[in-house]
Amino acid sequence: MKKIIIAIDGFSSTGKSTVAKQLAKELNYIYVDTGAMYRAVTYFALENDLIGEDFFHIEKLIERLDDIKITFKYNKDLGFAEVYLNGRNIEKDIRTLKVSRYVSPIATISEVRQKLVEQQQLMGKDKGIVMDGRDIGTVVFPDAELKIFMTASAETRAKRRYKELLERGHNLSYEEVLENVTTRDRIDSSREDSPLRKADNAIEIDNSDLTIEEQVDSLVKLAKTIV
Template sequence: MGEEEDKQNIVIAIDGFSSTGKSTIAKQLAKQLNYIYVDTGAMYRAVTYFALENHLIGEGFFHSEQLIEKLDGINITFRFNEALGFAEVYLNGKNIEKAIRTLKVSSYVSLVSTISEVRQKLVEQQQLMGKDKGIVMDGRDIGTVVFPEAELKIFMRASAETRAQRRYKELLERGHNLSYNDVLENVTTRDQIDSTREDSPLVKADDAIEIDNSDLTIEEQIKTILEMVYDQRS
């Protein structure tokens, strides 16, 4: 990659509500632009999975202080899987890509994400990943906290019902046995927790471009955002 092309590399921050398809869009953008893709949601899911496996969180309890004490023993990495075409998440050397995509993890991840020490640890890692630009990162606070100076910020939204239907279909395809109402309740609960937490709540950055993708195909979203990228780099 030449020096001139390096200068054109930018940081693309994609924020938004759960199940708006941020990761799907971010992965495809990164692939087309030959950028690095980082799924920050997977990082918070990894910490949540760790908490569940170590019986630090569950129905009616959350031993947050114990989780904070164990944060130094949590090592999250991404390894590219050529067969799948994207990077899978590893926790302390173990592939947990499938394990973190369950409704159980989804039910607790927003609560774990409210812990300031968890956010601080992961934000520091995320900022290091993007120091050389040429990166697409999606999450809840990328444009507001992780990369407030990102050249392009996108904020994605869709109705709760639309997002729940997408998530429900995805979980069924993965073999999970659950009801649509359970998924809808999870989506709305996560919205409430993400939007009202004290540390880095889910808000649209003032300079972010909002996209309501309730009625947009993936191809339409990619085309729209790529045009923004090319305008930014020209």
């Protein structure tokens, strides 16, 4: 069967990664979590004191971009690829609220986006890929055969994220998570370089009341109508 590129964009905490992982598994495609790549850069910046509560050393980060090597390694036990930064597994480290607080400012830097977009485009050269993020259908793969834009209310997304973080043992309030979600929405949608927006030919899915299984089933059917 002909393989295609599936681009899944949308707001933070809409469950894009969860749906994309399962969709890729159903289609026997490669899955790439581009959000994890931006989180990896953010983690590097935090580790090296390049960003914090009241500072952001943008030029120093740009100077050190060549020191950042991001790779994905498939974990057979987990059933998905984990993120590695310079050879170190940081899959759990990048899923904290602290990283979430700073990932949107990091993603506004044009040099960061250029570096990661180049890598992402190389990953999709042979097609047969499901990639999710903020600008996949508009910038990374504007010619993708199937484009999806996922959305849900900020409150719904914050509740999902809050539950997920509690299950991981993080001690925080729902209000903190909601503030983080709305702040990321504002930064992602208003940045000058590759702002979050729905591609003209993308199919919008409001998944506020949909289960993961329902979303995956509908996307598998959509993909099969194309191939």
